[in-house]
Amino acid sequence: MKQRVSALLRERFERDVVLEKPKDRSFGHFSTPIAFALSKELRKSPMLIAEELAGAFGQSDIFCAVESVKGYINFRLSESFLSQYATWALEHPEEFGRGSKQERVLLEFVSANPTGPLHIGHARGAVYGDTLLRLGRHLGYDITAEYYVNDAGNQIDLLALSLQLEGRSSVLHEKVEFPEKFYRGEYLTELAKEAAKQFGREIFTDDERGNELALWAKDRVLEMIVADLRDVNIHFDTFVSEASLYERWERVLEKLGEGAFIDDEKVWLRSSAHGDEKDRVVVREDGRATYLAGDIIYHNQKFERGYARYINIWGADHHGYIARVKAAVRFLGYDADRLEILLSQMVSLLKDGEPYKMSKRAGNVILMSDVTQEIGADALRFMFASKKSDTALEFDVEALKREDSSNPIYYINYAHARICTIVEKSALSRDEIMAAPLEGLNEDADALLFEALLLPEVIEDAFESRQVQKLPEYLKVLSARLHKFYYDYRIIGEADEAKLLKLFLMVALSIKTGLSLMGIAAKEKM
RNA sequence: GCGUCCGUAGCUCAGCUGGAUAGAGCACUGGUUUGCGGUACCAGCGGUCAGGGAUUCGAAUUCCUUCGGGCGCACCA
Known part of the structure; x- marks a missing residue:
């Protein structure tokens, strides 16, 4: 429009x-x-x-x-313009708000280490990424959702060590001390039990079998992560294993050309030449690669796949990493402007004004699965999609459990349900409603219609600016207008009944489409 | 110290391709059609848009600066 x-x-x-x-x-x-x-x-x-x-x-x-x-x-x-547009939209609900973009985009998000379940910070990035994904796809972009699995390095060894110690503690009932750095949490207790069944109890005390245990454990943890994501309607197309990349290192190193140099028996990335504070080690003197090496190979592999644009969503604590990765991309001979790195900031959750309780044995974190269970997937998604991703956020989960207008997800659903009910109640058939032209409406109805038809602009704006909160913001406004209109005017039995119901159907279509782009199914009854 | 993100109503946050009187929810105060779902609606209260400077016909929005806060500053991921 x-x-x-x-x-x-x-x-x-x-x-x-x-x-x-x-x-x-x-x-x-x-x-x-x-x-x-x-x-x-x-x-x-x-x-x-x-x-x-x-x-x-x-x-x-x-x-x-x-x-x-x-x-x-x-x-x-003009009324005829608005009316025709709405009629078309109602006849082609799947097409409403669609775009004709064609670019191929690689969207990488979550990418949490497979060493433990997702916490609430991951959840924010996950929701942000998935909402962008849905918006972009609606606009026609051909987007691949990818998860980079950091299944190499010290952390995986540490996972195995932690699991062995946990097994000795909870399965073998030995008295053990957990070093500070070790992973802790209920999931390890569960895994230890499983490992005992799978490998026998000796797996916990045999130093030789740490690697075997590690390989198994990281896969199991990734399965848990995938399950947590599935619970909130998030699915990935591809998973790329960091460990599988290193065989390409020699080739990538060569490709880096002048970007790499050897000094002090280490391989360095000359990242300071492209805006980084200093050069970075990529291979240590003992030959072990650093994390950055994996990322360089990974980004090379991404660009070789030939997308028009690459979007990464990282936790804000990684922002210092942007410069070196972009530097690497330049040295590899690619356009670093095609790589867009979006940050999702910290989250602190409250419950009734008090800090949200961390789960007892999960270590020092709030688990995503706990929150999903407590407030539901819809509320969790709404909470994170409705705030700008790059500002720190404080949120009280109780607000999303209330069943009244103070809870936006409730308020929006209620507007949708109201429409469904009243259309149901009317004696008019859907065909009779659809046949009515949306003309000769009063000013309030006209305003409501116009608002409902704005959804396509909101979708495009939200995606292109990477500010997904514009969508929930819009849905709140639209719902408020609907509630007010409903309060101010009678519908059933009025001369304009068919027109007004058609108007309502248009509002419902926008709400339903908008919610679905947030991964939320609109309710037809409360 | 350097980098980065941010500082809008008592609280949590929108608004920021510069534009016509700065918005919402919560909290507080007071109302509402004998009503299609009152699970809703309306009004009041509350703001030097952190401070200062610059650009502009016009700045919450752009730029500079000061102050205040988060995060980062590994050969860890």
Whole structure:
């Protein structure tokens, strides 16, 4: 809708036009301050220019009024245009808000180490990534959702050691001391039990079999992670194993060319040449690769796969890592601007105003699965999708358990359910409702219709700006308008019943589509 | 110290392609159609958009700076 108007104005004025939605509805559906910009070069007052420009608009299918007010040009869309658009959308619900983008995009997110279950910080990144994924796909982008599995390095050895110690403690009932660094948590107790069955109890005391145990354990932990994600409707297309990458190291090292050098018997990345604070070690003197080496191979492998764009979602604590990875990408001969690294900030959860209790044996973290269980997948998703990902967030989970208008997910669902109920209650058939033209509506109905038809713009804006919270924000506003309208007007039995129900169906379509892009199914009954 | 993200109502947060009187929820106060789901709606209270400077016809939005806070600053992942 906005694109359509925008394109029309660009053609008319032969330049890009800033188009905005006036806060005050009496100014119409869209407006542009273009006259202010033109005033300087035309050496005329904005008001005069606006008047002339507005006056030059003749009859149009799209607008029913074009007016100038105090230098702004305000546009009012015609009822027939809005009506036709809504009718089309209701007849093609799957197509509503779809885009025609075609780029192939590789979206990497979560990528938590397979050494323990997901915590609440991971959950935020997971929801953010999956929401972007859904939005992008709706717009037509061909997106691959990928999980990079850090299944190599010290952490995996440590996982095996931790599991052995846990086995000696909880299975063999030995008295043991857990070093500070070791992984702890209920999941290890469970794994120890499983390991005892699978390998026999001697696995816990045999130093020789640590590796065997490690390989098994990391797979089991990854399965747990995948299950936690599945519980909130998140699925990945591909998993890339870090361990499997190292056989390509020689080739990648060669490709780095001048980007790599040897000093002090170590291999370094000359990252300082591309904006990093200093150069970084990639291979230690004993020949073991650092984490960065894996990431370099991984990003080389990503770019070799030939996507138009690469999006990584990282925890904000990794932001210092951006410069060196981008530097590596440049040395590999690729355009680092195609790699976009988005950060998801820390989360602190509250419950009734108090810090959320960490699960007892999970170590010092709040488990994602605990929160999912407590407030449900829908609420968890809404909570994280509704806040800007790059600001630290404090959230009280109790707010999402309430069953009233203070809980946005409840409020939005209630609007949807209300529509379903009233349509059900009406004696009119769906065909009768659909046959009604959305014309001759009063101003409030017109405003509601316009709001409902804005969803496509919101989807595009949310995805392109990577600010997914715009979608839930919009759904709240739309729902509020619906509730108010419902309160102010009677529907059933009125002369306009068919039209108003059709209007409501349009609102329901936007809510349902919007929620589904957040991985949430709209409720038809509360 | 350096880098980075942030600082909007008492609290949690929107708004930031610069534009017409700064928004929502919570909290607090007071109301609402003999009502299709009141599981809703309305009003009031509350803001020097951290401070200062610059650009501009116009800045919460851009730039600089000060102050305050989070995070990072490994040959750990």
